[in-house]
Amino acid sequence: MTFDPEQLGQPKQELAALLKELRKRAGLTGDRLARRCNMSQSKISRIENGKAQPSLLDLERILRAVVAPPEVIEEVIALARLANTEWQDLRSLRRRGLEKKQTELAALESSSTEFRFFLLSMITGLLSTPEYIRASLAHSPADVTKTIARKLERQEVLYDAKKRFTFILTEQAVRWPLLPPAAMAMQIDRLTSLTHLPNVKLGVIPIAGYKPMAPMDTFTVYDNTLATVENTTGVVILRDPRDIEMHLELFSTLEGYALFGAEARALLTEWAAACRS
Known part of the structure; x- marks a missing residue:
C-alpha cells in the first residue's frame, strides 16, 4: 500500500469497513465475534463503525477469529498503520x-x-x-x-x-x-x-x-x-x-x-x- 499524504484519514474508514466485511464473510454476528475475541460487543461495533481505533492486539484477535488469509492480514496491517498516521x-x-x-x-x-x-x-x-x-x-x-x-x-x-x-x-x-x-x-x-x-x-x-x-x-x-x-x-x-x-x-x-x-x-x-x- 502506497503512502499518499492527501488520503490520510481515509484508511480509518477503510479499515473499519474491511473488518466488518471480514466478519460477515466468516458468517459471524458481532456478538459471536466479540465472544471469540474476548471483547465486548459494543467495542466490536465501535471498531466496525470507525468510532474506535483497534490496537494491534485487537486486530490480531479479530483476524484470528475470522480466519483471515495471509494477503488480507497484510492489507489490514497496512491500513492500520496508515489509520494511525x-x-x-x-x-x-x-x-x-x-x-x-x-x-x-x-x-x-x-x-x-x-x-x-x-x-x-x-x-x-x-x-x-x-x-x-x-x-x-x-x-x-x-x-x-x-x-x-x-x-x-x-x-x-x-x-x-x-x-x-x-x-x-x-x-x-x-x-x-x-x-x-x-x-x-x-x-x-x-x-x-x-x-x-x-x-x-x-x-x-x-x-x-x-x-x-x-x-x-x-x-x-x-x-x-x-x-x-x-x-x-x-x-x-x-x-x-x-x-x-x-x-x-x-x-x-x-x-x-x-x-x-x-x-x-x-x-x-x-x-x-x-x-x-
Whole structure:
C-alpha cells in the first residue's frame, strides 16, 4: 500500500469497513465475534463503525477469529498503520493560523510527562530566544505576533519538575546562522543555561568523529505513545506502536553520539565564542 499524504484519514474508514466485511464473510454476528475475541460487543461495533481505533492486539484477535488469509492480514496491517498516521501540511496550518498549532502543542505538552527531541537542522521553539523564534517565522506570509507569544508561553513547561526532557541537537542545528553572530551567541548561551535544569537533559552531536547512523528528519517522541516527524512541508504524526518503537531505537542510537553535561557546555561555550569573535 502506497503512502499518499492527501488520503490520510481515509484508511480509518477503510479499515473499519474491511473488518466488518471480514466478519460477515466468516458468517459471524458481532456478538459471536466479540465472544471469540474476548471483547465486548459494543467495542466490536465501535471498531466496525470507525468510532474506535483497534490496537494491534485487537486486530490480531479479530483476524484470528475470522480466519483471515495471509494477503488480507497484510492489507489490514497496512491500513492500520496508515489509520494511525496523520499528515499536517504547512499550507493548511498557515490557513488555520499557526498560533492554533501552538495551542495544540501546549495541550500535548500538558498531558505528557516524558519528551525526546531530536533536532537535525534548527533549534526548537522550547529552547529558542525571542529573536530566534521571530527569525524562524520570518518567511511566513501571515501575522505571526500571536504565534511568537504562544511559543514563548510554551517554554514555561520546561520548568515543570514533574516532566522530563531530553534534547539532542546536531552541531548544525546549534550553529546554523539563522541570526547575526551576536544574536546567535546569545541563543547558544541560552542552550548552555538550560543544561543546568534538573529535569532537562540537553546533548549536542559534534560533526567530528565516526557516526555510522545518519538521521533523516527532526522528530519528537511523547511518552512512548506518539511521535511527530517534521520536514519542510509539514508534520507527520505517528501513533502506530511500531513506528514509535523505531523512533525510540533511533533516538537511543543518536543519544549515544551526543555529549552531555560539562562536555556539552564546553562545546556550546566554544561555539558561542566563535560567534562573538
